[in-house]
Amino acid sequence: MRKALLFALILFGVDWIFAVSHSLQYVYSGTSGIRNLPEFMIVGLVDGEPFVYYDSNIRRMTPRQDWMAKSEGPDYWDRNTNKSRIHEQVYKANIETAKRCFNQTGGIHTVQMVLGCEWDDETGATGALEQFGYDGSDFIALDFKTMTYVAPVMQAVPTKQKWDSGNARKDRYKSYFTQQCIESLKKYVSYGKSTLERTVRPEVSLLQKDPSSPVTCHTTGFFPKRIMVTWRKDGVDKHSDVEVGETLPNGDGTFQITSKLTVKTEDWKMNSYSCVVQHKSLQDDIAVLLEEKNIRTNQGGLPWGIIVGCVAAALALVAVVVGVVLWRRNRTGYGKAGTSDTDSENSSQLQPTA
Incomplete structure (x- = not known):
């Protein structure tokens, strides 16, 4: 649990790579071997503020901001709950697959994905991030300039080769980051404008x-x-x-x-x-x-x-984000994209291959 608390503080301490007006980020985390901690969690953040949450104990996507609860109806929460339950099963399998890749058996292990986009409402500039980690270290990340994957560890090379050759996957992600994510970010910012754009003097x-x-x-x-x-x-x-x-x-x-x-x-x-x-x-x-x-x-x-x-x-606030690891070493950062939300639909992409 002590390690899990540290993970939560790491999450809170992470900023976007460069200053932007607004950002949308989803963090998916699958864990094993951590007592009293959900095996799977999703945290959605707008401008660094948690606004939606799901875990394998409550098994329902829930709002974490009043403005989000008031702005979306039952269909939104039912749809994202169903997607999150699918991702939950995928991540439980991914933990076991990753352990086999690294020749591991017991112990504490985590598989994470951070997926998001950012938008400067003054200049119109946008960027995106897709990065995966295992046990707190980089596993694989997408370079949006070349639309190819970077594999910092040899265990990720088979995954890189598979994803680099999959044009359908690339096209789907490019469409997601250049359209859906930015559109959703703008929508959520409009929902929480009075909260997200306030200033409080230190x-x-x-x-x-x-x-x-x-x-x-x-x-x-x-x-x-x-x-x-x-x-x-x-x-x-x-x-x-x-x-x-x-x-x-x-x-x-x-x-x-x-x-x-x-x-x-x-x-x-x-x-x-x-x-x-x-x-x-x-x-x-x-x-x-x-x-x-x-x-x-x-x-x-x-x-x-x-x-x-x-x-x-x-x-x-650990109930919202505890156990989520955001690795800070060797981060790829944002690559400039065209102009994009996830509604929790991409976490199933982490598939370490033996």
């Missing part, structure tokens, strides 16, 4: 457990998710001795992030250090100067419980 605090500890710039309560937090020394961006954490959900629809600076007290007292936050909700950057009066410490009744509480709230 709150920024400097925290330190004790004088010998790193100084943490804690930024919380912001929306949308994309944010830039940097440290500056004498007005110049500082990259060394800086550790930026993942962007995590707070549980109330907003996000938080921390950036730690390791610096000696005498150094920051002799120089000008500041934490600078850039966000869509701000007309001007927030810059908090690193000086004693701006630092909260344990001795001063530092509310570290706030951070712990935020993480706990994030984990409360």
Whole structure:
């Protein structure tokens, strides 16, 4: 379960490869060997916000946003429930197939697919992503520029050869990404416009457990998710001795992030250090100067419980995404497509071949 929780945090911390106005993403995950976790899950996200969910325990596609529940009728949920149940059976078989490919028997294993598209409503630019993973590592991904597959492991080569030679599959996917996905993305954005396009200003605090500890710039309560937090020394961006954490959900629809600076007290007292936050909700950057009066410490009744509480709230969302692995190493990213939703109809494509 500990590993599963880590997977959930990884999911929440993943951003799209480049900045866009809107994105639609479906994550399919089949698991084995993880107790108290559904063997199959689908999470749909619009602009990084979960909006639909299915797992092998509830066995029904359900809304995760009020605007989605109000906008779609019974036919939508029945149709996507039926598709999800089919994918559930496929993924259970895929786990066993993948284990044979890698000569594995027991243990914890995961098969994942992330499928999605993005659309810039200002420029009209679009992109798409289809990528598969096994046990948290890349398995195979589609290069949309060449419409061929990239196989980073030898076990995926037979699958690559099969899919590269299948013109019918390529045509179907090209049509999907250039039409259906973008159309569905636009529809969902129109449903949730008041939520997805809102902005909430971040709150920024400097925290330190004790004088010998790193100084943490804690930024919380912001929306949308994309944010830039940097440290500056004498007005110049500082990259060394800086550790930026993942962007995590707070549980109330907003996000938080921390950036730690390791610096000696005498150094920051002799120089000008500041934490600078850039966000869509701000007309001007927030810059908090690193000086004693701006630092909260344990001795001063530092509310570290706030951070712990935020993480706990994030984990409360595990019911939505726990167990989903989004691998971050060697990601192919988005390839520019023409202009496309999945309605959960593509997860059956991961078929590792011995």
